[in-house]
Amino acid sequence: MISFPLIFLVSVIVFIFAIFKNDNSIADICYSYGFMAAATSSLFLNENVNKEKVILTTLVLIWGIRLSYRIYQKNKGKPEDFRYAAWRELWMKSGHIYFYIRSLLQVFLLQAAIAAIIISPVILFTDGTEYFYIGVAVWVFGFIFEAVGDYQLDSFIKSKVGGIMTSGLWRYTRHPNYFGEATMWWGIFIATFTPDRWWLIISPLLITYLLRFVSGVPMLEKRWDENPDDKLRKSWQEYKSKTNAMIPWF
Secondary structure, X not given: OOHHHHHHHHHHHHHHHHHHHOOOOXXXXXXXXXXXXXXXXXXXXXXXXXXXXXXXXXXXXXXXXXXXXXHHHHHOOOOOOHHHHHHHHHHHHHOHHHHHHHHHHHHXXXXXXXXXXXXXXXXXXXXOOOOHHHHHHHHHHHHHHHHHHHHHHHHHHHHOOOOOOOOHHHHOOOOHXXXXXXXXXXXXXXXXXXXXXXXXXXXHHHHHHHHHHHOXXXXXXXXXXXXXXXXXXXXXXXXXXXXXXXXXXX
């Protein structure tokens, strides 16, 4: 099946662009490209195209385009993201070749491998299921939740009032965008679920785990936990003590 290798091919191409751009954080902007390429190829190469497969592919494209555009707008004109900049400084100590190999493996190909697992329910989907539209409804809820959370945060940043964002959806979860992101992939899993493909639950489990415990919540919150501004750090700790990390709650 060409869809899975295509994810890795896209990743290598993005890696080459990152070398010329001298900025590995382009990986975040192009993160969704492999998903979209895989979903689209699995649609057009499928012998039994049906409306459910078209809907699934459309959902992936909507998600991918919005995510890529938002990250591009967020990063435009800014230096390399602090996470990648720290890795660049560390890996460069062992030379340029080591840096390129480490970047390819740990950033780009690792992202491709994760993407292949997460998108697998879409690629392997063939026929409609009794849970399809329930899953689509869950996806729509997650998409709206993430989009609204992002909009509220962007508006707060543009207002330049400073401090901690604690209103809107951010009143109920410290990361409404991550909750929405995970919810969308749970929706995809529900929409494609059949008893013989139960093992594809690894897709939403993996993205949820990564967002909550690896590359999402911990990495972002570490910056607030170590904020040099005492007032901001105390405000953050107060907010953190009474607001869930991902799952919304009063």
